[in-house]
Amino acid sequence: MKDYWKKWAAKTKEVLKLYFPSLLRIKKYSGAGMRYEISLDLGEKMKTLLLCVTVMLAATSCQSSRSSLCGCLKTSLTILPVSRIKAYSIQKASPCHIEAVMFTTIKGIKVCSDPKKLWVKKAMKSLNAVKRTVITTYPTTLSFNTTWKSI
Incomplete structure (x- = not known):
């Protein structure tokens, strides 16, 4: 089981370094369980925040643009005078x-x-x-x- 977590931590570290190249401070704590602390500098925090906000805005704009373009998602059987x-x-x-x-x-x-x-x-x-x-x-x-x- 410990090998699984070591592999997971190594992959996570690779992914973080790939997407956040300036992220170099990863501390490992030993003890009862393996725990990693990832410390980000202010620039990385801003990049992360900007990424999250961009993803959220893109998701909401996709939903709202479809509903505004498509006023009718299904037809009604109601006959109007x-x-x-x-x-x-x-x-x-x-x-x-x-x-x-x-x-x-x-x-x-x-x-x-x-x-x-x-x-x-x-x-x-x-x-x-x-x-x-x-x-x-x-x-x-x-x-x-x-x-x-x-x-």
């Missing part, structure tokens, strides 16, 4: 592995639906028609009042 839908966005299957249409209701609730469903196609067509009529009703020229008031 067109009168309650405010807007929609189409999610492509390339980064998210699922193709979906995300409807936003008037209350701000987001519902993901299968774009192949008939009601989804009709709702998108209806929203596009409403959007076209809203856009065409606005005037093409705008006039501004250019009088200045002093405060």
Whole structure:
């Protein structure tokens, strides 16, 4: 059993020297059990801290970027009335592995639906028609009042 720990300590020492070349102060204590104390100088502590923070940030950014890119991770069977839908966005299957249409209701609730469903196609067509009529009703020229008031 002692040979196992000696080999483990030697491998650990090699790995530490490989990743932290300036780490040279490793003390060995003998006694009832083998114990090693690894002392790091301030520069090595900062490198270790920076490495840990970088790994943690990378892990959290990977999770948040996937969830922000992929608003829909699965589709719902809920059928929404067109009168309650405010807007929609189409999610492509390339980064998210699922193709979906995300409807936003008037209350701000987001519902993901299968774009192949008939009601989804009709709702998108209806929203596009409403959007076209809203856009065409606005005037093409705008006039501004250019009088200045002093405060």
